[in-house]
Amino acid sequence: MTGHEELLQIATDIAAEAGELILRRRREGVEIAASKSSVEDVVTRADRESEQFIRDRLIAARPDDGFLGEETGTEGGATGTSGLTWVVDPIDGTVNYLYDIPAYAVSIGVVEGEPDPATWTALAGAVVNPVLGEHYTASRGGGARLNGRALEVNRGVAPNVALLGTGFSYTASRRMEQAAVLGALLGTFRDVRRIGSAALDLCSVASGRLDAYYESGLKPWDQVAGALIAAEAGATVAGFDGAPATTQLIMAADAPLLAVLERLLIEQGFATPIG
Template sequence: MGSSGAHLEVWLLTAIEAALAGGAVLRTHWPMSRQVQEKGFRDWVTSADLAAQEAILAVIRRHSPEHRILAEEEGRSVAEVEQGIVWVVDPLDGTTNFARRFPCFSVSVGLLVDGEPVVGAIYDPLKDMLFTAARGRGAFLNGKPIRASETERLEQALIGLDWGHRNETREQILGWLSRLAVRCQTVRSIGSAALGMAYVAAGWLDLYFHFALQPWDVAAAAVIVREAGGALYQPDGAPWSFQSSAAVVSNGRLERAVWAAMGR
């Protein structure tokens, strides 16, 4: 099955239904007490992650039983995104925020065809904000078109970032901050990579960077950013791909100033 326009429409509707289903679970769990387990260093999972994932996968399997699924809490190989049609799911992007009751988290549902993002839905259930895109058809927030910002100068730029779990990653982030923070308007840490990238697509952030990404963090966001006029790069300026765990997400206009500031 190819990625024709008709297929994209059906897949996008599935992604939206799945993201909304996962968001409904998270909204139900939000006021409840937290059951938190440690997956790794600075890496948590909650009962809400697992319940939301179950709801999301049920929707996908009902509509697309023939497709493979890569989901964060399933522990399957990241290499599976390279070929064929693969749904890539993060049921709760921003688990630390959710666990600490910091109200910034999302559901991310993306679809890849041979490793290329073609459909994406990112849902913030507390704010009821649904970011969507299908390749070649534009990006939307709650059904209304969105575009990345036109900011070209660093001193006017609002920059978002997230930290990653490992100290080595944080040191790399600090290296970027030491050069960018003194030149830009200001900096925000988001706590949900999917939302950080969606905010670039919406024009609310001009740049976002994260150096410890997994495919489920960015599968939906990549197509939304690109359809909004933005672009994704590796930290060295090369085009971003799923082989890279680091991404610099730009409005499509700010790159020259960023690379100059970083001495590229």
């Protein structure tokens, strides 16, 4: 087993166990613990419990690695002492979780370098939707899989028959701006989906459930594993002008379709992304 495969096994095992935990807590009933960026952006007690569980498991398995989690930030320094950092979203799609909409996931990725999408090198990642029993996995150079089945992005799809995914900010004023941009894209694409989990959106590009995806304002934990899974399935994952995806903008699609999406976003004044 290579180093990347070992990291992937750790990510996959822990994400699966955390997925079972949050599913069990959801069946017991959800309790809101706090709000984050706005009243609409909630944290449940299960978010915090899941992150603590994941962090404890990772520290036991990889004590020299760093940790960056949505709820608790860093543990042992941003990069630890090994140069690797685990970037974790304990429940991606918390509002879906709150409403019992079956589109939420545990996302765990491990990166080399600073935990910043603009500069990191993602090595392995797992995204687990426990409701559907779907385990998306990828390692750098090792391809992407859904429950062991190899994934490949949809290729050669014309924009007018392409299904586009995106997401919105929890801040109302930003949502209005983002919706205006999206409205201008609707005449070009087949339709749009707003699923409510960036990790699952990126995995949907990998599995062919979406043809393209873009979003602004994502945090590192929202995109780390999903972006690697999409890229390993053959998607181009990038910001503008071929730059790496960042917290400001991420796009994912087959390269020709991504070029169309990028052009349209720039035409709508998205070159300085809204997020």
